Amino acid sequence: MSETEVPLVEPDRLAAELAQPDPPTLLDVRWRLTGPPGRDDYLLGHLPGAVFVDLDTALCGSPGTAGRHPLPDPAALQAALRAAGVRAGHPVVVYDGGDGMAAARAWWTLRWAGHRQVRLLHGGWPAWVAAGLPTSAEAPDPASGDVTVRPGALAVLDADGAARLAAADEGVLLDVRTAPRYRGETEPIDPVAGHIPGAVNLPAPEYVDAGRFPSAETLRARFAAAGVTADAPVGAYCGSGVTAAQAVLALHLAGRPDAALYVGSWSNWVADPQRPVATGETPAR
Template sequence: MSGTTEPLVEPGQLAAELARPDPPTLLDVRWRLTGPPGRDDYAAGHLPAAVFVDLDTALCGPPGAAGRHPLPDPAALQAALRAAGVRADHPVVVYDGGDGMAAARAWWTLRWAGHRPVRLLHGGFPAWVAAGLPVTTEPPAPTPGDVTVVPGALPVLDANAAARLAAADTGTLLDVRAAPRYRGETEPIDPVAGHLPGAVNLPAPEYVADGRFPAAAVLRERFAAAGVAPDAPVGAYCGSGVTAAQAVLALHLAGRPDAALYVGSWSEWVADPGRPVATGATPGG
């Protein structure tokens, strides 16, 4: 299983793998933007042997000028992953509460950190329960892992690179937030409403529904309709790089493993009042 790189695993397949002598490492990354803490959900019931890993404190750096969910410090990430039992080249499966966003950010973070054999449980914890598979409240005692974090295995956009991609004649920067936020009509979280000039709006529900992804051909059609060309650069951003990580996962499924994540996303962009902001339904505002 060390060579497993497919992004998704279904509950039944995962259950079969967990019954083997050397099963995948399970990470429970349930999280909600406005709470309550995912650890409460974990305590109420989780997959057997799953270890809870907090997205805010273990998989991301502290919020600030780089955004609400910036890249983690590599040494801190390595320590957190080792504490959770992540081993070098050993399969990892991440899951969340079903919408697939936190799990996608965990998937992306491990891939960015150089750990290739990581998959997302398709449909998350609800899909596991719906399949009639076992749940426990017993906390595991993982053997410490030996994974080494080597940052940079997936492409990342900083603010300047995101601006260049959005303004380029070839290439597409996707804004995957809800359309009213893109248009600048409302902004429930960050201090400024609008979008990066030149970015194209493709709200997440147009390529993923209830945490489940359509077939690769369908994804390719939806991204193409948004202006994503097969041989041109593509990147994605959202409010703080969580929903956009799910977009990058969808792009991987559509055959675009070169898709870049603007990790800081809108929360970083508007932290600098000198950066331009567009409003309205079109990329240029």
């Protein structure tokens, strides 16, 4: 992974880049699964020059049988990104409230859309504030961008693809939800509890700590313990494709840029009552 491809940037490095004549485009994607809207936080204070982009309405499609956070319509995504000032070939930095999940889904979405130069502010808004760097409550009026959305630059799984990967002799489908949700003991959001048969549970706290990623070596070891090898196929899912996007980012850092995201995730899987559901700790196929 080259210097320009490392998908993380630390606050001090970003501050130096923002002081340059043509700084990166900043997207504030703060978001909470159960609300309130992230825009409220943005209006109270944000990185100078950052534009708020809503995860639910701008970066994802409408919820339904495709999942709670399905792929966006390419034309709608292009319009939202251009309105936020995203330019073709120009670097973008995304950040959230610190857990890194919404920012990772924004990173993934831009990469999937063909925009390669996108990074995540490591530690998000809290790391920026903790570093004593300047903030603003002024919402900018960015010049319209000219980015063109070209879907398909990152690997995507649908339900059938996820099932095949989970059942394969080689390859791993990671379920990154909490262990009780994986085992089927509880399901606070979706109508059915359990997991995709054959999927391996690797809860997010085992590879990321409060939005911060360990070294590539540590990540490789943690993924290897879950059965991820250097070259066999690997994919990830969660409840609706947000936490799993963070897992895909971690896999990129670990040297697996081919990792696939099951975007619809569990919310799409259980939309079809004919799909099998497994429970318990063992990822039986």
